[in-house]
Amino acid sequence: MRVDKYLWCVRYYKTRNMVTEACKKNHITVNGQVAKPSKEVFPTDKITFRKDQITQIITVLDIPPNRVAAKLVDIYRKDETPIEAFQHLELLKLSKEHYRKTGDGRPTKKDRRDLEDFGNETNDDETE
Template sequence: MRIDKYLWCVRYFKTRNIGTEACKKGHVKLNGSAAKPSKEVMPQDKIIVRKNQINYQLTVLDIPPNRVGAKLVALYRLDTTPASEFESNELLQYSKDYYRKKGAGRPTKKDRRDIEDYIDDSAVPKNSEE
């Protein structure tokens, strides 16, 4: 079975075309070397897939006849991704600066709502005599 089809069958990619593009860009390695989309996969092959800044490592156990359900994926591949890969991705998420710097472009929707709430609260007099 082709490696792009295999990765689609075991649900690493949502579409086969995305799997093909990942192979063309060099995000997929088969037994330590870059794999073209048409490279054949055999049982006991080691595959490394770079997806979402994580290097997933898996071992091919068997070749599925076609795309399998999520519960059956474990019959066809063994995920050997070390926990350190997920930990480094979690640290990367914490290190990102999600909020824009002051004066950098238009206010976001949340910023505008905060400004409107502030203006509405300050515009209403505390002791209104009517």
């Protein structure tokens, strides 16, 4: 089975076109070699790919006949991604939330004025 079809069948990518784009950007390797979308994969092959800032490593256990349900994915692949990679992603998410909460959007005019007033108050204290 082709690597693009395999990664689509085991639900790592939403479309085969997304897998093809990742292959063109050299984000996918099979057994340590950069893979084209048409690269054939067989059981026991190791596929390494970078997605969502995580380098994921999977081993092909079997070839699915078609796209499989999410509950059946573990029959066809073994995930060997280190746990530290997922923990690092969680830390990145937390650091982004600390800067500005999700859904706040752009600063309002009132926020901008408050920031300017805050900056002016500190400058006034220094001049006295």
